[in-house]
Ligand code: PRT
């Protein structure tokens with residue numbers, strides 16, 4: 001009989017809200033991360049379980065590490081997973097953390113409804129090209145998409161774009177920059193993703209952790 005007691009597991013997380021909001025769920029599964037990524041320069045963090053490590057990667061890189069099996073499982077936002085496409089990933093659990101929404105926003109003075117009604121060609125700046133393309137194609141709105149890597153809120157203020165597609169949680173960033181939300185595209189939360197091969201080969205080790213996380217995320 002084989003045993004998986006010595007199976008090593010690697011979990012991919014991003015610093016910031018995902019790391020912080022995942023910690024209590026991990027603790028419910030008996031896993032305590034013993035170094036703080038905000039103060040440590042290590043990219044591989046130990047846990048109380050010598051067989052379990054946490055790797056710290058960019059939020060948008062989490063699906064890639066899990067897809068290729070460099071991490072067995074990870075936590076990523078639906079925004080990031082939608083852009084990645086989900087290839088090689090099993091997505092068993094909505095963790096209900098890092099919640100926000102994907103929206104279209106414009107400068108307060110811009111008449112979005114009218115521009116759409118007139119069939120105007122809109123310039124839209126975003127980090128989320130695929131999501132934005134799908135959204136506007138479904139509405140039949142013609143857009144030129146401009147890829148940005150951050151601070152999307154700036155684009156309408158300096159004439160780079162008519163609109164942005166970005167994440168909104170409290171709305172204070174939009175308000176501070178005199179922008180208004182004109183459409184909700186989708187609700188976002190973070191999901192646990194598991195490498196499909198690891199799910200089969202390391203099932204005995206992974207299953208109880210996934211179950212404990214699932215239970216804690218529903219509370
Ligand atoms: O920051 P970095 O460029 O390294 O990467 P990242 O922005 O992808 O990572 P991070 O840690 O900021 O976000 C990780 C995940 O958290 C995202 O993929 C989302 O699924 C989720 N999340 C939840 C958010 C927000 N809420 C959020 N408010 N991600 C980003 N924001 C940003 C948003 O882009 C906007 O600039 O916060 C600003 C708006 O916030 P409010 O509260 O002012 O509305």
Ligand code: MG
Pocket residue numbers: none
């Ligand atoms: Mg960010």
